[in-house]
Amino acid sequence: MISPIALPRVMRIGGGAADQIGDVVLSLGLSRPLLVTDSFLVNNGAAAKLVDALEKAGLAPRVFGETVPDPTTDSLEAGVRALAEHQADSVIGFGGGSPMDTAKALALLGVQGGQMRDYKAPRNNVGPVLPIIAIPTTAGSGSEATQFTVITDSRDDEKMLCPGLAFLPTAAIIDFELTVSMPPRLTADTGVDALTHAIEAYVSKKANPFSDSLALAAMATIGKNLRRAYEDGADKTAREQMMLAATQAGIAFSNSSVALVHGMSRPIGAHFHVAHGLSNAMLFPAVTAFSVRAAESRYADCARALDVATTDTDDRTAAEALVTALSDLCRDVHVPTPKDYGIDKAKWDELIPIMAEQALRSGSPNNNPIIPTDAEIRDLYAQIYS
Numbered sequence: 353m354i355s356p357i358a359l360p361r362v363m364r365i366g367g368g369a370a371d372q373i374g375d376v377v378l379s380l381g382l383s384r385p386l387l388v389t390d391s392f393l394v395n396n397g398a399a400a401k402l403v404d405a406l407e408k409a410g411l412a413p414r415v416f417g418e419t420v421p422d423p424t425t426d427s428l429e430a431g432v433r434a435l436a437e438h439q440a441d442s443v444i445g446f447g448g449g450s451p452m453d454t455a456k457a458l459a460l461l462g463v464q465g466g467q468m469r470d471y472k473a474p475r476n477n478v479g480p481v482l483p484i485i486a487i488p489t490t491a492g493s494g495s496e497a498t499q500f501t502v503i504t505d506s507r508d509d510e511k512m513l514c515p516g517l518a519f520l521p522t523a524a525i526i527d528f529e530l531t532v533s534m535p536p537r538l539t540a541d542t543g544v545d546a547l548t549h550a551i552e553a554y555v556s557k558k559a560n561p562f563s564d565s566l567a568l569a570a571m572a573t574i575g576k577n578l579r580r581a582y583e584d585g586a587d588k589t590a591r592e593q594m595m596l597a598a599t600q601a602g603i604a605f606s607n608s609s610v611a612l613v614h615g616m617s618r619p620i621g622a623h624f625h626v627a628h629g630l631s632n633a634m635l636f637p638a639v640t641a642f643s644v645r646a647a648e649s650r651y652a653d654c655a656r657a658l659d660v661a662t663t664d665t666d667d668r669t670a671a672e673a674l675v676t677a678l679s680d681l682c683r684d685v686h687v688p689t690p691k692d693y694g695i696d697k698a699k700w701d702e703l704i705p706i707m708a709e710q711a712l713r714s715g716s717p718n719n720n721p722i723i724p725t726d727a728e729i730r731d732l733y734a735q736i737y738s
Contacts, residue, residue: 354427355560357607360486360497362523365599367592369527372485373402374409376523377442380483384412387429388441388455389447391587393489398530398606402434402446402487403497419447419454422621422628425468426506427455433464435482448494448542449502456501456519459484462725468514473715477516477693486521489635491581491594492629493601494549494602498526511536511618515712517546528588528595536582538627540685543578543594546570548636549601553608555643555650556719563608566600571657573597582685584625596660612724613639615716616732619707624695633687637679638736642728644671646721691738704733 362379362682364372370675385406393399395416406413406609416434420427435443445455445463455480457468459482463606469479486496495501504511508533516725550570553563574597580590613635620647624629644651652670655661690700713716724732 353560355562355607358499358517358520358604360521361526364524365526365596367527367529368577369525370402370530371405372527373444373485373487374405374411376485377406377411377444377524378409378443378589380485380522381438382411382442382483382643384440385442385444386435386458387413387415387444387446387461388419389417390416391417393447394418394450398489399446402444408433409456414422414440414442419451419573421450422504422511422547422625423450423454424504424642424693426469428454428461428503428734429640432461440482445495446484446487446489448488448490449495452488452493452495452711453501454505455501456488456495456521457485457514458599460518467481468512471514471572472594473513473515474515475514477514477518481518483523485523485525487525487527487530488595488598489536490542491528491531491591492545494546494598496521496526497602498606500606501724502618502628509622510585510710513618513716524599526595526599527593531591531595532588534585534587536585539582539585540578540687541627541629541633542573542598543581543629544633544636544682544685544687545562545597546594546598547574547578548632549605549610550574550597550614551614552611553601553604554654555647556605556611557721558609558719560565560608563604567604567608568653568657570597570601570604570658571585571654573600573660577682578681592626609719612643612717612720615625615711615714616707616729618709619689619703622669622710623703623707624690626693630687633682633711634690634736635732636731637682639676641675642724642732644675650721675690689738690736697737704730707733716728
């Protein structure tokens with residue numbers, strides 16, 4: 353089997369790496385980047401620090417700080433205008449998954465035009481696009497190293513997966529020091545998101561030896577460090593390890609795939625405005641329990657990587673231990689159910705058929721060890737509510 357593997361051309365990893373943004377942009381032959389970020393990073397001065405580094409390198413940056421959580425087709429319009437007004441030759445996505453997803457979308461729209469719904473799966477997008485430089489400030493999405501962006505269609509609240517090499521950043525700067533101020537809830541949600549990426553990449557029907565090695569390494573690291581980072585945000589060792597694991601998991605699923613958890617998670621985020629990592633966490637134990645019988649040996653490997661089973665444990669017992677371990681992890685980092693989150697049950701039940709349809713349409717469930725039916729997805733949504 354030949355596995356197509358794609359990675360960012362340039363990666364700078366380590367504490368203080370963000371200070372090298374000017375050198376990275378110059379090395380790519382670029383001069384007019386649009387820094388795509390959010391109001392929080394503008395207001396706390398982090399964006400200004402990057403602008404200063406860019407200007408000291410002789411570059412001409414402009415800041416677009418109007419990204420929103422779970423970016424929508426409507427929210428992209430101002431960014432497309434900012435690209436044109438600045439005559440930008442590149443985009444820098446600075447922040448969590450939402451600013452990076454926004455930057456990826458703008459890089460494509462700024463060259464090809466149209467609407468993001470024109471580029472959603474199953475279309476495979478290969479370009480042309482503006483060069484993308486990604487600088488994550490959370491340890492979770494892995495978007496700095498993936499061939500995907502996720503944008504919500506403002507017309508019908510469909511959270512669209514848009515795949516292809518067009519969305520792979522040219523450069524990624526991974527600086528764990530940017531994550532030290534993350535609050536516990538965000539640390540937990542993004543950390544469970546990274547673990548979901550790693551496990552789904554490993555059990556996916558598209559898994560390969562390259563993605564497997566990174567997925568297992570990420571699992572082992574997250575298992576040792578997520579609770580530490582959640583309990584003590586100032587633990588720099590745990591922060592550094594979680595940042596590295598998130599990128600490893602991102603590379604793994606970008607070169608394999610995600611599966612049913614992500615397919616079901618996107619509609620929850622779109623309809624109920626639940627953060628992506630949190631909606632993944634809500635689903636993770638139940639979807640794993642549903643899927644585990646179809647790939648016991650693969651899930652058993654995950655259990656061993658997380659150190660909740662040993663090489664002497666038979667596969668069935670190890671796979672069952674993984675399901676228990678995921679439930680324990682979500683309990684320990686206080687993942688709420690949809691009910692506890694405050695979602696109205698009548699509204700939840702009303703939208704289950706639409707969410708199931710959108711989950712299947714995304715294509716991600718087709719990569720799952722068990723390809724679910726519409727009825728099975730509906731049942732899983734009903735199970736996790738409370």
